[in-house]
Amino acid sequence: MLIAGRPCDAAALPILDKVFNWDYKDELYNTRRQLTTIITLACTEHDDACFCTSVGLAPDAERGSDAMLLSLGDGEYEVRPLTEKGKALFDGKLKASERGASLPSAPEKRFDAEKVRAFVKENFDSPFWPAQTLACLGCGACAYTCPTCHCFDIVDEGNIERGVRARNWDSCQFRMFTLHASGHNPRPNQPARQRQRIDHKFRIYPEKFGEILCTGCGNCTRNCPEGIGVLSVLSAL
Numbered sequence: 001m002l003i004a005g006r007p008c009d010a011a012a013l014p015i016l017d018k019v020f021n022w023d024y025k026d027e028l029y030n031t032r033r034q035l036t037t038i039i040t041l042a043c044t045e046h047d048d049a050c051f052c053t054s055v056g057l058a059p060d061a062e063r064g065s066d067a068m069l070l071s072l073g074d075g076e077y078e079v080r081p082l083t084e085k086g087k088a089l090f091d092g093k094l095k096a097s098e099r100g101a102s103l104p105s106a107p108e109k110r111f112d113a114e115k116v117r118a119f120v121k122e123n124f125d126s127p128f129w130p131a132q133t134l135a136c137l138g139c140g141a142c143a144y145t146c147p148t149c150h151c152f153d154i155v156d157e158g159n160i161e162r163g164v165r166a167r168n169w170d171s172c173q174f175r176m177f178t179l180h181a182s183g184h185n186p187r188p189n190q191p192a193r194q195r196q197r198i199d200h201k202f203r204i205y206p207e208k209f210g211e212i213l214c215t216g217c218g219n220c221t222r223n224c225p226e227g228i229g230v231l232s233v234l235s236a237l
């Protein structure tokens, strides 16, 4: 069970379900999904990095949550059971009340996702990418704190006696992510890798699965040592 996750984290899971059940049904992923109950805590405040409203979500967005808690401000919570799992968990345990949580304030809409999609489609070689992302260090912090980044690598690890086939979380921000055995790298620098990150989230995934691969959580901006993240790039765009 996950308790007090944020709505923008929970919303990532139904988005990821699509890629993990597309050309192959990933049983390891699906089993964990089925066994996990997700209780989210609606946001009561936001910071400058939040932009859930720009990607169709909100501080109390219910997508991906089995139940949601909304603070009443005095240590008590309104509970909204949302799915069969959530209803089963709280069955017989809730107390009826006249009180209800007030709606949380939402961050301003910061960009138009449709315009982003059109721009990345038409501007693959634009000087916009190096101008906005040359400072990127390729550290991968944006991907590893992102609830929707899911790219992975599969490697065989071990020795002559025993070994495992391991799946490791990977990131398109690493040079080796696209490095060919020949030494050629089709994404030879960080601006090309940053462009890929935006292109995947705002054009490729929506065109393939009908979903933006971003929940506006702002983690990539908060955790980037260079203050890049998708928000600064999309705002500039």
Ligand code: SF4
Residues within 6 Å of the ligand: 142, 145, 146, 147, 148, 149, 201, 213, 214, 215, 216, 217, 218, 219, 220, 221, 229, 230
């Ligand atoms: S805001 Fe950044 S970290 Fe959050 S889902 Fe979007 S790309 Fe990922």
Ligand code: SF4
Residues within 6 Å of the ligand: 135, 136, 137, 138, 139, 140, 141, 142, 143, 173, 220, 223, 224, 225, 226, 227, 228, 229
């Ligand atoms: S955008 Fe920021 S967090 Fe992401 S790889 Fe570049 S420097 Fe690291």
